[in-house]
Amino acid sequence: MRLRDLPSISAVLATPAASTLLDRHGRAATTDALRAVLAEARAALLAGGDTVPDTETVVALALTRLESASRSNLRPLFNLTGTVLHTNLGRALLAPEAMEAALAAMGDPVALEFDLDSGKRGERDDHVRALVCELTGAEDATVVNNNAAAVLLALNTLAKGRDAIVSRGELIEIGGAFRMPDIMAQAGARLVEVGTTNRTHAKDYKGALTAETGVILKVHTSNYRIQGFTKEVLAPELADIAHGAGVPLLNDLGSGTLVDLSTHGLKREPTVREAVAEGADLVTFSGDKLLGGPQAGFIVGRRDLVAAVNRNPMKRALRVDKVRLAAIEATLKLYRDPDRLAQRLPTLALLSRPKAEIEAQARRLAPILAQALAQGVGDGHTVEVCDCASQIGSGALPLDTLPSAGLAVRAGGGALTQLAASFRALSRPIIGRIEEGRLVLDLRCLRDEAGFVATLAELSRP
Numbered sequence: 140m141r142l143r144d145l146p147s148i149s150a151v152l153a154t155p156a157a158s159t160l161l162d163r164h165g166r167a168a169t170t171d172a173l174r175a176v177l178a179e180a181r182a183a184l185l186a187g188g189d190t191v192p193d194t195e196t197v198v199a200l201a202l203t204r205l206e207s208a209s210r211s212n213l214r215p216l217f218n219l220t221g222t223v224l225h226t227n228l229g230r231a232l233l234a235p236e237a238m239e240a241a242l243a244a245m246g247d248p249v250a251l252e253f254d255l256d257s258g259k260r261g262e263r264d265d266h267v268r269a270l271v272c273e274l275t276g277a278e279d280a281t282v283v284n285n286n287a288a289a290v291l292l293a294l295n296t297l298a299k300g301r302d303a304i305v306s307r308g309e310l311i312e313i314g315g316a317f318r319m320p321d322i323m324a325q326a327g328a329r330l331v332e333v334g335t336t337n338r339t340h341a342k343d344y345k346g347a348l349t350a351e352t353g354v355i356l357k358v359h360t361s362n363y364r365i366q367g368f369t370k371e372v373l374a375p376e377l378a379d380i381a382h383g384a385g386v387p388l389l390n391d392l393g394s395g396t397l398v399d400l401s402t403h404g405l406k407r408e409p410t411v412r413e414a415v416a417e418g419a420d421l422v423t424f425s426g427d428k429l430l431g432g433p434q435a436g437f438i439v440g441r442r443d444l445v446a447a448v449n450r451n452p453m454k455r456a457l458r459v460d461k462v463r464l465a466a467i468e469a470t471l472k473l474y475r476d477p478d479r480l481a482q483r484l485p486t487l488a489l490l491s492r493p494k495a496e497i498e499a500q501a502r503r504l505a506p507i508l509a510q511a512l513a514q515g516v517g518d519g520h521t522v523e524v525c526d527c528a529s530q531i532g533s534g535a536l537p538l539d540t541l542p543s544a545g546l547a548v549r550a551g552g553g554a555l556t557q558l559a560a561s562f563r564a565l566s567r568p569i570i571g572r573i574e575e576g577r578l579v580l581d582l583r584c585l586r587d588e589a590g591f592v593a594t595l596a597e598l599s600r601p
């Protein structure tokens with residue numbers, strides 16, 4: 140038994156090597172880590188082991204522990220899944236202009252609800268209202284936490300205790316707990332379903348209108364398409380029906396885009412401006428989908444209805460903070476210069492990246508990945524350049540994939556899941572997807588190629 144040869148915590152703390160630990164992590168965390176390392180060493184000795192770690196080894200083990208515990212799970216990673224707006228990976232990447240604005244707002248007071256001209260109280264929406272109205276043609280606008288909040292708040296304002304009429308073909312689930320019928324129930328609106336899954340007619344809406352109707356809701360079926368024998372009532376006609384009965388039309392666009400995507404080589408998705416022009420009284424859309432900003436939800440439309448939304452006490456619970464507001468404002472400003480938007484807005488830059496460019500990148504990186512795997516993980520892997528089909532993600536244009544390229548790794552046995560796990564364990568995790576017996580890294584979203592190469596080099600270190 141050599142338990143007494145183990146150094147004590149105070150002895151380790153007194154060594155010069157321990158001062159690095161203390162400097163970086165403080166006394167409490169350092170002592171905890173040393174205690175854990177020594178407890179493990181003691182257990183190993185009791186189990187029959189015969190190596191007593193010296194103080195340097197103890198310090199090194201404690202350092203590894205402390206560093207891995209202090210590493211954030213929210214640290215940046217490489218999204219090589221092929222889904223550009225990946226909800227689980229945080230959706231849109233902010234433009235440098237938006238990051239700068241957010242950073243500036245973080246550490247200092249800002250005139251969030253303060254009018255610098257008059258010295259009186261202002262409204263936080265004032266910072267983006269004019270911009271949103273300019274870009275969408277709406278009379279008024281407000282911003283909340285996300286689009287789910289926007290829909291909840293708009294419905295609660297327009298139809299609490301009243302009927303909300305919606306087509307059976309539009310009762311969508313977005314994912315997670317966002318199901319339209321549940322949101323309507325939480326908003327206090329009574330769901331009145333009309334039509335059938337594949338066909339809803341004008342007469343279906345008309346037949347459901349009563350004195351109890353609070354709103355007609357139209358939902359953009361972002362994440363699926365009904366094809367074949369189908370019929371939907373388009374927004375302009377639905378607006379006429381709603382207005383004929385004196386009720387508002389709420390159009391939930393979901394992603395909502397501020398520009399015509401076909402000018403950027405993508406399929407068209409309805410723009411917010413179109414939805415407003417088609418007669419919707421309120422339109423809701425997300426900030427971090429195609430718009431390319433931070434998480435946010437916009438409610439735009441008629442001035443009297445936006446005012447009613449702002450008077451709703453729920454608004455306070457759903458509003459955005461100064462940091463996001465600053466990022467939203469800076470993002471929206473980029474839209475004033477449509478010619479350079481695709482260069483400046485990362486979401487659009489990634490979505491419109493030409494396949495040839497991605498393929499050239501894949502050719503550059505294939506030998507580098509192959510070498511890193513051979514040195515670090517061992518033989519038995521093959522790496523080849525492959526065609527990919529990227530997705531926009533977040534439910535936008537679900538049927539339209541973008542031709543892309545990437546790297547496909549093949550490995551024997553259960554090695555692929557093991558390999559995917561090693562990629563996830565890197566200091567900057569690399570996230571791909573396993574498909575047809577290959578680990579595929581779609582390179583559409585790889586912006587920092589040098590950083591990627593440096594991260595791959597970690598594979599070949601012990």
Ligand SMILES: *Cc1c(COP(=O)(O)O)cnc(C)c1O
Nearest residue numbers: 285286287361392393394425534
């Ligand atoms: C994505 C989406 C939502 C939810 O928006 P979040 O910004 O994720 O809260 C609501 N409705 C539709 C149609 C959507 O596509």
